[in-house]
Amino acid sequence: MTKSQPHDDLEPVCNIVTPVGMLGYGLKEEQTADALERLLPNGAPTAIILDSGSTDSGPEKLALGKMSLPRSSYVKDLTKLLRLAVRFGVPLLFSSAGGDGSDEHVRELVGVIEEIAAMEGNEHYKLKTIALFSGIDKSLVLERLRAGAISGCGKPVPALTEDDIALAPRIVAQMGPEPFIDAMKANPDFNVIVGGRAYDPSPYVAFAAFARRKQLEGKDTALPESQKMWGALTHFGKLMECGGQCATPKSHGASVCLYADGTFDISPSEPTARCTPITVAAHTLYEKTRPDILSGPGGYLDLTASTYEQLEDGRTCRVRGGLFKFSRDLGKPYQVKLEGASIAGYRSMYMGSLKDPILINELDGFLEQVKLYATTQHEGNEGEWELDFHVYGENQVSALPESAGQPSEIFLIGEALATTQALATSIVSTARVATIHGSYPGQKATSGNFAYGHGGKLEVELGPCAQFSIYHLMDLNEGEERLRIDGNDTSLFSQDISIIGRGEERKRSSNGVIPPPNSATKPAVKRSLYDWTSRSSKKRPRSEQDLPAVLGDVARILRSKNAGPFEITFDVMFDRKEIYELVKNSNILNSTAVAKLVGVQEEDIVWCGFYDQALGFKVTIPRLRRNKPVASGGFMENDVQASQKYIGLLNMKLPDIFVQSWKELSEHC
Structure with a gap:
């Protein structure tokens, strides 16, 4: 494989730096500053962009209105990010605010920015901030469902029902890049964009398209050069939204330089990490149904002909060949993914351990007796409930001297779901008693079967149990995917614009960069306690005679x-x-x-x-x-x-x- 110089004769279109894969996880400010200092001299518009949301942590955010992380985590990260944005004169964009991207969490994080701008020492901040909202009215979802314009996002997703819509406290739609592009075109002097729920690559695609000053829309999307450029934008957005996950070892962050022909170079921020053809290509497998065809709002990314090349520095990978196929060119409607969750009931649990080998050998039948006992003791109770068990250590053999060869200790969690918290707690309390005192064949220990009392608790009330109820694709009419600017059109997504801070306005130069103040200083280097880079790459030595077994x-x-x-x-x-x-x-x-x-x-x-x-x-x-x-x-x-x-x-x-x-x-x- 021929190695190339990082820039050759390619024309830079934009630079993007992602400090960490998720806002609030903690970031290395000095590494982000290093990346900006390295990229800015090429003269291309530059931005700090990162993601803030995911369904990975479960449905509670949508069902209960909670953020993924404590508010303090967002304050810490945004304090650093705003300092960098002001110091280097680059915009800051992040999407899916608060984890779910709900309208209330967009407003909450705008409030965090206001709080930071008001802190002592930040009197010079003046941030034109755009908030993008992705909340969807239930009446529209209901209308599209009745019109047959909603389908499950994947084979395992059950059909959407009217009850699912009614019971979801909030519904959000994953915005494509269009609302971000529209916001930037209408407000080219913006400093910060706080995005609602969005397809993870959307802000990356949008800034790169905005930087090109040419949005390849309308009939242009069917042209090969348009598919190539939008393919590059979507591909590097897919890579960058996870920070430095595509490096070896994993890096906190990464940066990318996009060129005019659709080529892009990607590098990790961690000095000891490398982006290689294998690690970058491999990232398209990460958390995706398939690695070659990646669907998103308005079409899909086709990576079947993508290529990856190691550059001469050994840390940068050059990527080409992705294509974006637009739905409209295939005769299909633009689709957005809807997300929503509801409360399934209330949960309580009890936990402890079992060591008796006689009981462990009879465990399956014993737990069925526990369920039966809970059922008989709650006959006639109003409300519905379910009881089940997490069993850890089953089918394991102890290595302890006093019990070698005998079944290992079992850790047991009994979990109940019920229509009320009181009923759920009653169920697990009854089940705990049955677990302690129930009989089983061959029993010798009659004083109690179960070691319990972790944290001084007999039962633990877990509160509302959330469940995903909406994970579906909705067909859009033409133009609905865009940003509602004048308030009179049919676009689904809206914005608020505010000026935050009391400082003087600083104009961007022609390349989209605001010159940093002369007093800017590089932050002191600190080692994060949560360091994604392995401190040791040593592996267990293998003898030459060792052969693979698994x-x-x-x-x-x-x-x-x-x-x-x-x-x-x-x-x-x-x-x-x-x-x-x-x-x-x-x-x-x-x-x-x-x-x-x-x-x-x-x-x-x-x-x-x-x-x-x-x-x-x-x-x-x-x-x-x-x-x-x-x-x-x-x-x-x-x-x-x-x-x-x-x-x-x-x-x-x-x-x-x-x-x-x-x-x-x-x-x-």
């Missing part, structure tokens, strides 16, 4: 993750093409074998296949409970992000013929 022995990365609330996706990636080709050609990873390893029926698999650019394999399945599709974060959830579901693949036994081929390959390389 898939985890030959994979570079093996992970699981949400692909939206209703799907779980698994990625297996390799560090050498020879190993990847060996795995691919051996057919050890096929839908039949993988279905057993991840616990679904083969016909339930949503997508399964290899992706050559990333030397990777991906399989996506529905999120199931008792073989029925469910959304993340509801009753009996124990892995809302699905990050610990990959163990079956990790421990997949490799057949002897594969191990022999691996050995021969190793000897020749």
